[in-house]
Amino acid sequence: MEKYIGTGASRIDGRAKVTGAAKYAAEFNTPGLAHGFVVTSSIAKGHIVTIDASAALRMAGVLDVLSHENRPSMALNDDAYGDDAAPKGSPFRPLYDDRVVFSGQPVALVLAEEAEIARYAASLVRVEYEQEPHATDLSGPHEDVVLVPTDQPPESIFGPQHPRGDALAAFAAAAVRHAGEYSTPIEHHNPMELFATTVVWEGARKLTVHDKTQGVQNVQRYVCSVFELASEDVRVTSAYMGGGFGIGLRPQYQVVLAVLGALALERSVRVVLTRQQMYGLGYRPAMIQKIELGATREGTLDAIAHDAVTVTSQYEDFYRQETGWSGLLYKSPNALYQHRLARLDLPTSCDMRCPSAATALFALESAMDELAVTLELDPLELRRRCYSDRDQHGNRPYSSKNLHACYEQGAEAFGWAKRSPAPRSMREGKELVGWGMGTGIWEALQVPISVRIVLSANGHAEVSSAASDIGTGTYTIMAQVAADMLGLPIESISVRLGDSTLPQSPLEGGSWLAASVSNGIVTTAQAIREEVLRLASAMPDSPLAGLGTDEVELADGRLVSKRDGSRGVSISDAMRHGGVERIDQLKTTKFDDDYSKAHNAHAAVFAEVKVDEELGVIRVTRVVSAVAGGRILNAKTAHSQIMGAVVWGIGMALHEQTVLDHRFGRVMNADLAEYALPVNADVHDVKVIFVEEQDATINGLGVKGLGEIGIVGVAAAIANAVYHATGTRVRDLPITLDKLIRTDQQIAQSSTSQ
Numbered sequence: 001m002e003k004y005i006g007t008g009a010s011r012i013d014g015r016a017k018v019t020g021a022a023k024y025a026a027e028f029n030t031p032g033l034a035h036g037f038v039v040t041s042s043i044a045k046g047h048i049v050t051i052d053a054s055a056a057l058r059m060a061g062v063l064d065v066l067s068h069e070n071r072p073s074m075a076l077n078d079d080a081y082g083d084d085a086a087p088k089g090s091p092f093r094p095l096y097d098d099r100v101v102f103s104g105q106p107v108a109l110v111l112a113e114e115a116e117i118a119r120y121a122a123s124l125v126r127v128e129y130e131q132e133p134h135a136t137d138l139s140g141p142h143e144d145v146v147l148v149p150t151d152q153p154p155e156s157i158f159g160p161q162h163p164r165g166d167a168l169a170a171f172a173a174a175a176v177r178h179a180g181e182y183s184t185p186i187e188h189h190n191p192m193e194l195f196a197t198t199v200v201w202e203g204a205r206k207l208t209v210h211d212k213t214q215g216v217q218n219v220q221r222y223v224c225s226v227f228e229l230a231s232e233d234v235r236v237t238s239a240y241m242g243g244g245f246g247i248g249l250r251p252q253y254q255v256v257l258a259v260l261g262a263l264a265l266e267r268s269v270r271v272v273l274t275r276q277q278m279y280g281l282g283y284r285p286a287m288i289q290k291i292e293l294g295a296t297r298e299g300t301l302d303a304i305a306h307d308a309v310t311v312t313s314q315y316e317d318f319y320r321q322e323t324g325w326s327g328l329l330y331k332s333p334n335a336l337y338q339h340r341l342a343r344l345d346l347p348t349s350c351d352m353r354c355p356s357a358a359t360a361l362f363a364l365e366s367a368m369d370e371l372a373v374t375l376e377l378d379p380l381e382l383r384r385r386c387y388s389d390r391d392q393h394g395n396r397p398y399s400s401k402n403l404h405a406c407y408e409q410g411a412e413a414f415g416w417a418k419r420s421p422a423p424r425s426m427r428e429g430k431e432l433v434g435w436g437m438g439t440g441i442w443e444a445l446q447v448p449i450s451v452r453i454v455l456s457a458n459g460h461a462e463v464s465s466a467a468s469d470i471g472t473g474t475y476t477i478m479a480q481v482a483a484d485m486l487g488l489p490i491e492s493i494s495v496r497l498g499d500s501t502l503p504q505s506p507l508e509g510g511s512w513l514a515a516s517v518s519n520g521i522v523t524t525a526q527a528i529r530e531e532v533l534r535l536a537s538a539m540p541d542s543p544l545a546g547l548g549t550d551e552v553e554l555a556d557g558r559l560v561s562k563r564d565g566s567r568g569v570s571i572s573d574a575m576r577h578g579g580v581e582r583i584d585q586l587k588t589t590k591f592d593d594d595y596s597k598a599h600n601a602h603a604a605v606f607a608e609v610k611v612d613e614e615l616g617v618i619r620v621t622r623v624v625s626a627v628a629g630g631r632i633l634n635a636k637t638a639h640s641q642i643m644g645a646v647v648w649g650i651g652m653a654l655h656e657q658t659v660l661d662h663r664f665g666r667v668m669n670a671d672l673a674e675y676a677l678p679v680n681a682d683v684h685d686v687k688v689i690f691v692e693e694q695d696a697t698i699n700g701l702g703v704k705g706l707g708e709i710g711i712v713g714v715a716a717a718i719a720n721a722v723y724h725a726t727g728t729r730v731r732d733l734p735i736t737l738d739k740l741i742r743t744d745q746q747i748a749q750s751s752t753s754q
């Protein structure tokens with residue numbers, strides 16, 4: 001019987017968070033804690049010639065200054081630096097040698113008794129470099145940028161993508177064509193919590209590592225291999241995270257530096273990055289995408305071609321399937337993809353909320369809007385005509401796809417039917433009003449996971465797994481599912497996460513954890529039920545004697561017959577009778593992914609913008625996001641996920657961009673003052689709708705995951721609304737007001753010269 005799944009249960013960790021009881025990586029204190037501050041490179045490429053730390057070392061309270069010249073030993077081979085999210089290549093090794101491969105790279109670590117002393121002393125460290133020419137500009141001179149074709153089809157966790165038909169010929173022959181180039185900048189993750197690690201020296205090279213990460217076991221294996229430490233000597237925890245968004249999927253360099261410091265001093269060490277230093281980690285790669293669409297006059301597609309160039313470092317090839325989403329989403333007999341990488345003198349790019357789909361769908365959904373304009377067709381009607389009931393890559397059915405309902409319910413809630421089609425035809429005072437829409441798609445992934453449940457005779461259960469809760473509400477949905485599966489009140493469930501000694505868990509990412517861990521709980525709870533049944537059946541005159549596991553359920557602290565709820569035994573009676581204080585079960589759940597069905601979550605996003613005609617200022621006054629994400633485990637946290645993603649979509653459309661000074665290969669806006677993010681004043685009316693979507697085959701609970709789908713389609717919906725408001729098509733994010741004003745002047749000039 002389900003009492004909690006689907007409800008808006010409040011976060012079970014909410015109280016701990018608002019009272020400060022929840023500890024984050026930089027908040028663990030321990031006697032003798034030393035503090036590290038990172039010195040970063042001021043050049044983008046070259047070699048360190050000398051490091052003069054003498055002035056820093058003379059300061060009272062400074063304990064040591066570590067660099068490649070004097071650090072404790074680290075592994076020699078590349079394999080040791082790999083991790084669960086590492087792309088192909090040669091992973092970056094912090095403080096390993098004299099090579100500088102990006103600006104902002106850590107080159108030294110100052111260790112001191114106080115954080116402030118370490119920080120000041122770091123400013124006294126003098127580093128001399130031998131510089132080499134660098135390239136950081138994706139759109140720079142061609143000879144500076146090496147373009148590398150990625151494997152076709154890419155080795156991707158997202159499954160196969162194959163070109164089909166003859167897209168170029170179909171495009172050339174199409175009655176209606178659209179071709180456009182769309183660009184998106186580098187974006188940084190900017191979680192509220194800074195990256196930090198506190199290493200507790202437990203003596204004799206035994207370490208407890210409190211790290212900010214989306215994967216404690218990933219970091220544990222990495223630290224053990226990089227420092228050749230015994231697995232039992234390293235424990236990594238990350239019980240709470242102030243935002244991850246993908247930047248915590250891979251171990252970040254502060255964990256290496258903190259461990260180096262601890263090993264060098266044989267003391268506990270904390271390293272906290274500054275906001276500025278966070279811009280020396282990974283980022284969403286800048287992209288240039290070309291989309292070609294060939295269509296019939298009736299608004300069906302003949303051809304889709306998608307060409308993408310995305311940014312990576314010189315030492316690792318990070319990419320996702322940017323191009324593949326185009327051929328997947330809409331019905332088209334012909335599709336062609338080309339994906340190349342620009343290797344630049346930057347850190348390796350990485351996953352950021354809905355990697356590849358967030359950017360690819362900006363391009364595709366802008367292009368679809370442009371095609372709708374050419375066809376003089378309502379943009380929503382074009383989506384309906386191109387709707388695909390089968391995954392176009394593999395001609396597979398979907399396990400479920402209720403995107404139709406997203407379109408219908410989203411349009412209804414938004415009032416889309418009242419849209420006046422012509423650009424610049426809607427106005428309110430001195431503001432132009434525009435309505436735009438876009439589609440979202442994401443893969444509904446799930447990965448093997450182990451879950452342990454310990455049920456006590458007093459009616460309490462502890463559920464644990466080494467997973468992380470990166471702020472999405474994992475603790476809460478786990479408690480809800482466990483409470484329902486064990487038939488206990490939610491208050492009787494405690495959840496433990498974020499500790500490498502707990503049962504095996506994958507990284508928290510890809511929107512796969514909710515589906516994986518909730519079904520993992522179902523599996524383990526079933527084993528608990530079997531054990532309770534065994535004990536209950538052994539009682540004299542047991543009302544459950546002879547019943548099978550599938551014929552009983554746990555409800556209200558009892559094991560009862562499903563058919564006749566009056567036949568039952570209390571859990572505590574069964575356990576006491578059997579002389580058992582605890583029932584302890586640990587099970588691993590695997591998901592049968594044979595690719596016979598496509599698993600995707602979908603969304604339809606409708607946006608209203610108001611644009612000041614004279615100043616070009618854009619306000620996103622309304623957004624409706626209608627999501628088909630399978631079964632919703634928690635109405636409240638699910639709503640928050642989509643709400644947060646919509647806010648990020650507003651940022652992506654209008655604000656966010658990492659700006660480099662290419663002369664130095666250096667980020668110029670490395671802080672929250674200069675890197676513009678949406679704030680409360682930028683967010684107005686956001687409505688989230690979850691459409692009913694039952695999925696009987698994806699997994700037992702029918703869950704798809706929601707962490708990422710909410711951002712996809714938002715930027716395109718806003719860009720399309722800006723076009724509808726102003727008649728100006730901006731294909732280059734973010735849509736800052738200068739792009740509207742400049743284009744207006746160009747329009748004015750071209751009209752006067754005619």
Ligand code: MOS
Nearest residue numbers: 245246353509510
């Ligand atoms: Mo997500 S970008 O896999 O944290």
